[in-house]
Amino acid sequence: MADGNDEERAALIEFPASNPNAVTISRIVKRLRAMILTLIPIEVEQHSLTDATSRIITPAVINTFGKAAGDFQEALPFCLLRARRTFWEQAQMSPADYDEHMARATACEVLARKLVHVVSPERLNHVMSKRFRYKTWDDEESAAVSALELAIDQHCTIFLSSNEAQHVVQSLWDGEWIQNNIDDFNIEYIPYNPPHNRTVWQALNPDRMSVPRYQNWMRIFFWFFFLFVYSQTVQQPLDRLDPKHHFDIWEVLLYVQAFAYTMEETIKTYKNVRYYTWKSAFNFWLGVSFATDGLLIGAFVYRIAGIASPSHEIKLLTIVESFKYIGTMEICVSRMLQESSIFFALLALLAVGFIQAMFALDVADGASDQTGWDIINLLLQALLGSPDFTMSVAGASTFGLILFYMWNVITSIILLNILISLFSSAYADVTDHAEAEYLTFFAHKTVDMIRAPDNFVYPAPFNLIETCLIIPWEPFLSRDFYTKINRVIMTVLFFIPLSIVAIHESHLNTKKNSLIRSIFNRLEEPDGDIDEARDPPCDEPHGNISTISFEELVASFPNISQSSEESILAQIGHLKDRLDYLVMRLDLDSKEKEKGNK
Structure with missing residues (x-):
């Protein structure tokens, strides 16, 4: 075969x-x-x-x-x-x-x-x-x-x-x-x-800012800088809440970067929706990004930066997701939250019924002792494991107490166990195929960085310079002159990172520099001569390695490229050929005997 x-x-x-x-x-x-x-x-x-x-x-x-x-x-x-x-x-x-x-x-x-x-x-x-x-x-x-x-x-x-x-x-x-x-x-x-033997200055190319790996490192650097700015902002004296208080340098940096990140996500999403499909534009972590940016914009409006603190550490996961461990855990979290939609749907339906029933019990005597928010807070505390049986709406009547008991049993025992089983199933699905899931996630991250058409990549917060000072001139300039202006501005803005990239690509790249490869790459390069590796020569005067040829050695190996059914069918086909040959010989012998007898 x-x-x-x-x-x-x-x-x-x-x-x-x-x-x-x-x-x-x-x-x-x-x-x-x-x-x-x-x-x-x-x-x-x-x-x-x-x-x-x-x-x-x-x-x-x-x-x-x-x-x-x-x-x-x-x-x-x-x-x-x-x-x-x-x-x-x-x-x-x-x-x-x-x-x-x-x-x-x-x-x-x-x-x-x-x-x-x-x-x-x-x-x-x-x-x-x-x-x-x-x-x-x-x-x-x-x-x-x-x-x-x-x-x-x-x-x-x-x-x-x-x-x-x-x-x-x-x-x-x-x-x-x-x-x-x-x-x-x-x-x-x-x-x-590029040319193989090029200098650092020849390798200084602003177009390399569009490479996903370099974009990723720029995002990581500026997001850690953003977290540092945010920490300095929230540590300022409380007189910044005074309406007459002027913005300090940390607040200015915070809101400028927040606006830049919001604009970057919005423009990229708009391009993906307009030129491709909305299914490729929206995902779970994009929602996290927009929620974080919305909190920062709200903080800017109300000058209460503290309300945005919980979400920055969550969004930081999307910045360092290129590391395999963090990326895999991010996939698990995303899948678990997607699977939990059944839990929250059931919880919402039950909550509406219990809120209406308990509110009706509270106003049955003609007076409302608790507001709707008090009842919601009571049910949420019970859901989180801290029920308050002393609250009047829960303990004022026997039926109210029974309702509260039912809420605790249904949410704490039934629904939470459903949520745990959904989380376990989602986690097992991801970890059982962790390599394939991460490779798919990595492919999405890479292509997402270059999919939206953008000839000149200005990572946030520098995208504000492009949007406010460069793009407005595009209709009035020739294509070549507009390209030249962008390349000059990008070279000036990103001179330090572009210099690092140029040094890496011209001298430190292990794939192109043999000295660096010998220092950092400890793996032995595979031998290119396969025939010599299979039947190697021997310099010993009294011996030989290939006394038995490679083909003879591997002749007894099973052919694992075939399924068991194919192997059986191949053997049956071979046996059938042998039987056909045997039958043909028997027929010929019988005919020759008949001729001899005649």
């Missing part, structure tokens, strides 16, 4: 460039859906699709899907991910067939990963960055989106945890590939190949 990897790689090697329109993409998606429905007509277990030796998604199946798009093979990964989205939507609308549709969605994602695996390295950046449009349900063209961006929008952990996807993401993160914005909101990932 042929090697599975060879058969798989024979499916797609070149991925020729193509530019299909939205109608063509939609037709390819429909064709792929029909093929998936034929491949998986019944419900199957998801692990039978994701297994490396799957008996469903075999090399022959991958080869077949590789030919499904005809002359538009470059669009295949995108179309498969789009088909995955349609099956996922069907699963949400049809609970009875949920598992069946989710299995088909998983099959689409696995096939997209397998097909990307066979892309030649020279075409990988084009396949992952090429943006396509498709027809929506109302016959309108969708926003332009690439295979990588579509996978991120759908949280495709299987696809995004592949070596090929992570190679693209890591290259974008490190700045080895850069995003080139083309007309009509199209993009292309192109390699960044």
Whole structure:
């Protein structure tokens, strides 16, 4: 039997460039859906699709899907991910067939990963960055989106945890590939190949501020500076609350930075909604950012900076989330809070009923002893484990006491245990697939930094300079002169960080400097000569290493690229061939005997 990897790689090697329109993409998606429905007509277990030796998604199946798009093979990964989205939507609308549709969605994602695996390295950046449009349900063209961006929008952990996807993401993160914005909101990932032997001054390039890794370090630095400014602000004397008190330097820095961060998040969200889709723009931590910024704006209006303190440490998590441990814990927190929506929905329904009942008991005697806020506070204290049975609304009557007992039992025993089980389930789901979840999260963070079109990146709080002093001149200046002005201003503003980046890229980069690599990279480089490693020569006069060849040594190894079913079928096929040969020989012998007897 042929090697599975060879058969798989024979499916797609070149991925020729193509530019299909939205109608063509939609037709390819429909064709792929029909093929998936034929491949998986019944419900199957998801692990039978994701297994490396799957008996469903075999090399022959991958080869077949590789030919499904005809002359538009470059669009295949995108179309498969789009088909995955349609099956996922069907699963949400049809609970009875949920598992069946989710299995088909998983099959689409696995096939997209397998097909990307066979892309030649020279075409990988084009396949992952090429943006396509498709027809929506109302016959309108969708926003332009690439295979990588579509996978991120759908949280495709299987696809995004592949070596090929992570190679693209890591290259974008490190700045080895850069995003080139083309007309009509199209993009292309192109390699960044500066001269090898360049000086620090030649490496001083303001465009490198758009590299996600450098943006991340700038954000971390300025957020720690922001926390320092905030600490100084809240430690000032209380006379700052006097309306006649003038702003001091710390308050000015605090509110300027807060306004810059608010503007940065707002502009990025606006661009994502306008040019792409709202689903890629909004997430849980964006809500945290806007809530924090809203508190700071409120602090500015009321000059009460202390009300914003609890949320800054929470938002700091989104700044240092590129570290793997913090990023994984952030995913856990986000997933747990999303799962807790059931708990809060049930709690809200129960709270409304109990508040109305207890308020009715309080006014039954014709006088209202407690306000609505007192009743809400009573129920919240009981929920948090500190019930007050002495309050009149709870202990004034037997029925009021029974109601309060019921509230404590339902919330403290039933609902809180539901919340704990939801948290445990969400935590287990993340930790069981921690690597894939973090890689997906890292891909989202990287692409989110460069997705919104921005040719000149001014990290907050310097984005205020761009917005207030530079952008207003854009309509009146030529494109070349406007670009030159931006490059000069960015070089002046970011001279120190750009100098550090230039020194790192020209002299300290372990991937390009052999001396630095020998100091910091302790891993031995793999031997490139595979044939010599398999059958190494020997200088000993009285011995030889390769007395038995490598091929003979590994001949007894099992072929783990095949599933157990495939191995059994291969053995049965081999036995069938032997039996057919034996039967043929017996027939020939019998015919020869008959001729001899005659």
